[in-house]
Amino acid sequence: MTALLQARDLRLAFGGLKAADGIDLDVEAGEFLAIIGPNGAGKTTFINMTTGYLKPQGGSIAFEGRPILGLSPRRIVGLGVARSFQLPQLFTEHTVLQNVALAVAAREGVWSVLNPLLRPRFRDEAAELIERFGLTRIAEVRADALNEGARKLVDIAMAVALRPRLLLMDEPTSGVAAAEKMGIVETLVRVLREARVTAVFVEHDMEVVGRFADRVAVWGQGKIAALGPPSRILNDPEVQRTVIGIAPTGGAHAAA
Amino acid sequence: MTRRSETLLAFAGAVLILVLAYAVPWLRFVLTIALAKGLAVLGILLLLRAGQVSFGHALYLALAAYTVAFGAMALPEALLLVPLAALFAGVVGLLIGLFVVRYREIFFGMLNLALSMVFYSVLEKFYALTHGADGIRLPPVTFLGRPLAGEAGEWTVLGMALVLALACGALVRVALASPLGEALAGIKTRETRLDFMGVSPKRVLLAAYVASAVMAGFAGAIIALTTRHVTPALSYWTTSGELVFIAILGGAGSVLGPFLGAAAYELTRVYAAATFANAWQLVLGLVLLGVIVFAPGGIWGMIARSRRAA
Numbered sequence: 001m002t003a004l005l006q007a008r009d010l011r012l013a014f015g016g017l018k019a020a021d022g023i024d025l026d027v028e029a030g031e032f033l034a035i036i037g038p039n040g041a042g043k044t045t046f047i048n049m050t051t052g053y054l055k056p057q058g059g060s061i062a063f064e065g066r067p068i069l070g071l072s073p074r075r076i077v078g079l080g081v082a083r084s085f086q087l088p089q090l091f092t093e094h095t096v097l098q099n100v101a102l103a104v105a106a107r108e109g110v111w112s113v114l115n116p117l118l119r120p121r122f123r124d125e126a127a128e129l130i131e132r133f134g135l136t137r138i139a140e141v142r143a144d145a146l147n148e149g150a151r152k153l154v155d156i157a158m159a160v161a162l163r164p165r166l167l168l169m170d171e172p173t174s175g176v177a178a179a180e181k182m183g184i185v186e187t188l189v190r191v192l193r194e195a196r197v198t199a200v201f202v203e204h205d206m207e208v209v210g211r212f213a214d215r216v217a218v219w220g221q222g223k224i225a226a227l228g229p230p231s232r233i234l235n236d237p238e239v240q241r242t243v244i245g246i247a248p249t250g251g252a253h254a255a256a
Numbered sequence: 257m258t259r260r261s262e263t264l265l266a267f268a269g270a271v272l273i274l275v276l277a278y279a280v281p282w283l284r285f286v287l288t289i290a291l292a293k294g295l296a297v298l299g300i301l302l303l304l305r306a307g308q309v310s311f312g313h314a315l316y317l318a319l320a321a322y323t324v325a326f327g328a329m330a331l332p333e334a335l336l337l338v339p340l341a342a343l344f345a346g347v348v349g350l351l352i353g354l355f356v357v358r359y360r361e362i363f364f365g366m367l368n369l370a371l372s373m374v375f376y377s378v379l380e381k382f383y384a385l386t387h388g389a390d391g392i393r394l395p396p397v398t399f400l401g402r403p404l405a406g407e408a409g410e411w412t413v414l415g416m417a418l419v420l421a422l423a424c425g426a427l428v429r430v431a432l433a434s435p436l437g438e439a440l441a442g443i444k445t446r447e448t449r450l451d452f453m454g455v456s457p458k459r460v461l462l463a464a465y466v467a468s469a470v471m472a473g474f475a476g477a478i479i480a481l482t483t484r485h486v487t488p489a490l491s492y493w494t495t496s497g498e499l500v501f502i503a504i505l506g507g508a509g510s511v512l513g514p515f516l517g518a519a520a521y522e523l524t525r526v527y528a529a530a531t532f533a534n535a536w537q538l539v540l541g542l543v544l545l546g547v548i549v550f551a552p553g554g555i556w557g558m559i560a561r562s563r564r565a566a
Contacts (some may be wrong), residue, residue: 051452072451073451073452074451074454074455074456077451077452077453077454078454082452083452089446089448089449089452090445090446090449091438091441091442091445091446091449092445092446093441093444093445094438094441094442094445098438102435102438102439102442102453103453105435105438105439106435106439106450106453106454106455107453107454110435110436110439110455110460111435111436112434112435112436113430113431113434113436113437114430114431114434115434115435116430116433116434117433117434117435117437117438118433122435158449158453159452162453162454
């Protein structure tokens with residue numbers, strides 16, 4: 001069986017900085033793959049290349065066996081790959097409900113002029129999704145009035161509304177208050193598992209990684225330094241020293 | 257403001273226009289021009305939703321007006337000339353739109369301005385065809401086979417303008433609440449997100465641009481039938497500026513804004529010109545200054561606020 005997403009020998013340099021220096025990665029259908037690594041290792045670059053925002057200088061990416069390199073972000077979305085952003089990209093003058101409904105409408109075809117965006121079908125689906133994300137309370141709030149954590153969730157909800165088969169999330173929990181973080185991630189994982197979405201997420205919180213990732217890929221200087229189940233990777237002394245930043249004295253980080 | 261109260265206001269406005277046009281005959285001309293400009297400004301409002309300002313929409317106004325003037329020589333039926341002129345404006349809008357929707361903000365505005373000035377020069381320099389700055393007098397035109405002239409003719413054109421204004425206003429209002437209309441507003445706040453939702457912002461803007469060209473086309477056709485004389489001044493950049501001026505004056509919050517703005521603009525201009533013959537621009541400037549400082553939502557914003565307070 002071929003992997004859902006296959007990246008082979010991706011190369012991209014910004015001047016002298018190698019953001020991707022021979023990335024090989026298979027993402028299997030149904031798994032949650034966490035990407036960890038220090039700043040500047042090329043984690044976001046990988047997401048940007050996979051979603052068509054950046055074009056690598058070499059290598060290939062295939063989604064469901066089909067090469068997607070060189071396609072526009074729009075085409076790649078159409079194939080079933082959605083993303084959320086490190087800095088939430090919301091329509092700031094629209095309410096949360098309108099934002100999510102617009103994503104639903106984008107999936108169904110935005111070219112309708114005579115029926116309102118908030119027609120019962122779109123409104124109900126958007127409201128239901130908002131409820132699953134626990135955002136019902138702020139459904140009528142304008143996006144520019146939200147706090148960072150809520151923006152983050154709305155951003156992800158909009159990506160989920162596209163019903164992708166693969167969802168790439170760039171730091172879904174950064175900016176979310178520490179007290180709420182686990183609850184939010186649990187909600188998120190439940191929603192994604194229900195929707196049978198394969199997820200790749202960049203994450204800095206090792207507790208989140210340990211609890212929710214099926215596999216962990218460690219990025220370092222444009223390469224994948226290690227790849228495997230969180231129980232092994234998070235307890236690897238080298239990973240602990242370079243990525244997690246703790247002295248290898250046997251601190252058991254992974255809950256697994 | 258609910259859909260019902262806006263509809264009621266629109267029909268009340270239509271009745272008011274008819275009453276005024278009946279009571280003060282010379283206002284018929286002013287009000288017809290105001291309705292026509294309101295139509296063109298409705299198109300400007302569409303682009304404003306996407307955060308874009310065109311300083312060149314007089315191009316489509318003039319294009320349609322000249323289409324009526326030339327077309328009337330071969331086909332003097334107003335009921336065919338008006339849609340034909342709007343259609344032609346729409347086709348040219350599509351061609352130019354394919355190019356200009358790639359640009360945003362100042363570049364979008366200036367490109368439109370440049371293209372409209374190119375057309376202005378063409379109209380002015382090709383004297384043999386267009387009679388240059390003298391313009392063209394419209395040959396006699398018919399409406400359903402009957403001559404479109406005299407008092408009955410004025411009423412007919414006013415009626416056409418009113419029907420077009422109500423129809424386009426209703427259509428734009430519905431369209432702005434549709435997925436396409438909301439995506440258009442999304443171009444203003446987060447264009448890249450549209451791409452990552454699989455929607456092409458350029459195509460969304462192009463649709464709005466073509467619609468705005470068609471509405472400017474309707475406006476130009478009505479103006480040609482009203483003034484019965486078309487000149488290159490219709491495509492000069494000051495005419496485009498006037499449309500943007502009216503959009504701000506009327507307010508972009510409702511489809512009624514452009515028509516309120518156009519009526520206020522034309523009436524202010526007429527009365528200012530009568531009172532201060534050589535300084536009417538000064539009066540208009542002060543009015544716009546007052547609107548921007550005291551009522552940033554335009555005339556419509558003032559109405560909406562007073563209704564909310566009531």
